[in-house]
Amino acid sequence: MLSTLQIVTTVVVGLLVGVEFAVAFIMSRILNALPDDSSQLGHAHGGRMLGRAMPFWYIGSVVLAASWAVAGWRDGGAGLVVTAAGLLILSVIMSVLLLVPINNRNRTWTPENRPADWREQLHRWERYHYVRVAVLIAAFTLLVTALV
Incomplete structure (x- = not known):
């Protein structure tokens, strides 16, 4: 049972890292290269x-990592899993406090109603997102390390 939880957690967090990495380093660059209206x-x-x-x-990643930490408390690597879960919690807090407010504004904008500083707001979101990706990569690395 624990090994299944470990594998599922690692895969789910790994996919999350992959998607967020692609958003940061591929999709944002593609969208930023488009003309203003299309980019926005x-x-x-x-x-x-x-x-x-x-x-x-x-939230699913946090729950899975916390479940792994509890289920494998007596196993080697439990400290790594607890730290990874803490980093995943940090990524959720960062999201709620820093990224979601910008995203909530951005997703309602159109070329007719966007603010004059829309690009600056998106660049701020991207800077926060880079930090969040680094936190996610660190959490994923700890989970993989805990497996070995």
Whole structure:
């Protein structure tokens, strides 16, 4: 049972890292290279689409990591899993406090109603997102290390 939980947790967090890495280093660059209206509309659509799925994915990752930490408390690597779970909690806190407020504004913008500083707000979101990706990579690395 524990090994199944370990594998599922590692896969779910690994996929989360992959998606967020792709958003940071691929999708944002593609969208930022488009003309203003297309760029802004693409960011808004991405914010709406991922904004619906990511809360479940982030909370699910925390629950899985915490479950692994509890179930494997007496096993080697428990400290790594607890630290990874803490980093996943940090990523949720960062999301709620820093990224979600910008995303909630961005996903409602159109070329007709976007604020003059819309690009600056998106660049701020991207900077916060880079930090969040680093936190997620660290959590994933700890989970993989705990497996070995």
